[in-house]
Amino acid sequence: MARQDERFEIQVYLTDHWVTETYARTEQEARRSVGDLLTNTGFGGVRILREYTARNGADAAQVIFTQMKEQTKVDRIGASPIDSAPMCRSSADLLGATGRQTFGRVLRAYLDRFVLTQTEVLYNPREAKKAMEADGLAMACVSKVAALQAKEAGITPQQRSNQIFDLLNAAQERAQAAASRPGLPTLEANARFATVLASLKRVASADEGAFLAMVVLARDLSATRSWLGKLERLLTLIEGESDGDAVRLIDQVVADVLGSVDGVRDLLGRQQNLAGAILALVDLLDGKVEAKGEDAPEVARTLAARVNAPGLAETRAALLEAACRQLRGRGDLVRGERDQQILAWKRIGQRLLRATSFPGGSRMAEALVLGYLRFQEQGGDIGRKAVIGNALAALDSPADRVRIAALLCDTELGDQFPEAVRGRIDDILWPAKSMNDLTPASLAPPDRMKQVAAAWRAVKSAERVPDRSREKWMEIMDRLLAAFIDQSQIVERLDDHAASLRIRATRLVQFCASDAVTEGRAADVARQRVIGHLRQPNFDQHFVADLSGDADRAKALRDFYALLRRARFEA
Structure with a gap:
């Protein structure tokens, strides 16, 4: 029986975007319409959105089904822009974290069009063949990467392009040989990935067994053409898994899904604004999901419960990159004037500062400060230098300013303007006479102490600060905190x-x-x-x-x- 507060929107894919085709009252009715729509040669795919009213009364929507048509020729998708590409010298480099990240960034438009991860393209020969045969796509992607890597390799871009094609062809041939292997198992609905991995390691080397297992996983995952569906499948495979090797392999693919902006958007569910999305990512990094009811997909809660467990390093890195990318961007955080935007920025800063630990450390602190550029008129190096002081001044607590500045010391921004960053710490700590100079007196004593202690630990961890400065800053904060403890009895x-x-x-x-x-x-x-x-x-x-x-x-x-x-x- 259909709920009164829900309906199902059927959308079709036209060239490069989704449009609404019709509506249905029940999921069964919506799914029955899929087959007819896919026979229409003008539609590239079909998806179903469930629209409903969340428990807080807000409108919400969730993609529950996506199916794209099989295509052997894609002539309207080019290479996505990239500005860096770490060197890949071997197949192992190509399949490693940095190689897959580069592959995913330059192929992003294609991957998002067909809801694929780079793992599926690299390990599923069928998907690899379609990507390689798409008109101009492979050449455009390889040329972009080669142009960035040629100087480091000491060769011409054309020579580097040839090397990259050799790596890609070797990877495709290896995946084809693996997929054609007699008796290659499949991942049944309730099968453990670790069981498949162990069975393959018994008939091959550890490295080859892991490769074969990834071929099995890629083939299984390619049948699901929605980001949430892929995440649900992967997290189901991880749930309760104790085999570290199996978890690490699945971790790679979860990270690939989270490399897609669409994948992250689907994971977070309906968010009112960019600030809400960033805060939701911070919650995930902190191992929690604050959204209640149906606003956050269940898969987000599952991921939050597991994200800080051993073996999910690439997943955490992907979530961190997604949060930093949005935070340091120039988009409006909320609707409203500049004052509302700054309040939203401060709310994000407070969430980071009051988390279990500062999620993302120096990298997130740099993104927070650079995100303040959206409120400045100055750009370029002048703006980057000015934003250090402006962003720190926007924080209410001097101790928090010290903490963020200390984290900045170990970043590219801190390396570019070391005196501007360290000078802010000097300006706060050298004149300080009591805790009132470091924290608002209106705060409860435990909160004041935690702020100063957190700043002290950030300074202690600042590796690029000269020892003399670091030790003096630590001594000042320790002395003032000790005096506060004594005076407060x-x-x-x-x-x-x-x-x-x-x-x-x-x-x-x-x-x-x-x-x-x-x-x-x-x-x-x-x-x-x-x-x-x-x-x-x-x-x-x-x-x-x-x-x-x-x-x-x-x-x-x-x-x-x-x-x-x-x-x-x-x-």
């Missing part, structure tokens, strides 16, 4: 004698292990208090004196000593 409150020794000692160690203190004077007072407790005679007996039962006492001691180790106490 935080340690005394934690070590309140009205509580049991177990409660007091645990509070103190948790404080030492928290992200609110620095590794210097700020932590020393609390650490010395803990050491004083530990050195008292019969500490273990006193620690569990308020507990009854041997099991409870043993567990309390185990947990406490584990906490000591996390806080790096020599117990």
Whole structure:
């Protein structure tokens, strides 16, 4: 039975865009119309959008089906523009992360037209053949890459083009041989990719087994012509998978999907504006999805739950690149005047600064600062230098400015204007006399301490800063934070004698292990208090004196000593 708040829009593909053909009340009715539409020679494909009302009352839409016609000739798609192309010297380089990224960027228009990943083109000989035979496409793509790589290779662009074609032809021949291999397994609906990989490694070398498994995966994935469908299939294969090699191979393909702007857009679901999309990407990088109900596809929640697990390095890198690309761009973040745009930018900055860790580190910080260029009239190097001060000044907390500036030190922007970046840190820290000069006094003490400690850690990690400057900045923040802890009597409150020794000692160690203190004077007072407790005679007996039962006492001691180790106490 159809829901009253949903309908299904059937769209057809014309040359280079989708247009609405008709509507249906039910999904079954919509799918029945697909076959007839595909017989129309004027349509290049058909897709179905489910339109519905989300729980928050907003209109929402989701692509639930896409099918493109098989085409052997594509004469209207050219190479996509690229400005860099790391050198590929072997087939392994071509199939590696940087090689696939270059392949995906230069072939982006083609991949998006047919909803394909570069993995499917590289490992599925059928798709490789169609791409290579598309009029002018292969030559245009190879020429673009060769022009960028020829100088590094010390040869002419034509010579480099010949080398690249040799690599592509070798990859295509290898994929064809693998696909023609007798007994090559298939990925059934409920099959484990790790099982397929293991079976192939038993009859081939580890490297060849992995290649054969990718051929199987590419063939399976090519049957799905929607980005969400591909992601759902890949994440289903990863779900509960403990085989590290299998996860790493699937990770490559998930990253390929996320290299498509359309793929990321489908993953995020309906977003009101660019700022919302960027915040959703930050949420994903932080391992969470804030959108409720049907606004975010279920696959986004699945990815968020897994994205920070071991083995998904390329997926995280692809999400980071997508977020940075949008953040440092020039598009409007929200509808409205300049003031509304800046407020949206600050909201993104606050989300990054208050995340579990600063997602993306220096790269994201650079994108945040360069994104402020959308509010400036100056361009070029003058604008890039000016934006450092303008963007930092837009942040409310001086400690946050120090943190972002410290992250900038290890970026291209920081290398270009080192004095402008480091000078901002000097301007904040050298005159600082108290925590009031580093954080707003209106904030709660724990929040103020966390801001300064986060800035301290960012400075400590700034590898391109001279040791003398870094150590001085760290000393200033540590000294002011220690004075604040002393003046606020935080340690005394934690070590309140009205509580049991177990409660007091645990509070103190948790404080030492928290992200609110620095590794210097700020932590020393609390650490010395803990050491004083530990050195008292019969500490273990006193620690569990308020507990009854041997099991409870043993567990309390185990947990406490584990906490000591996390806080790096020599117990």
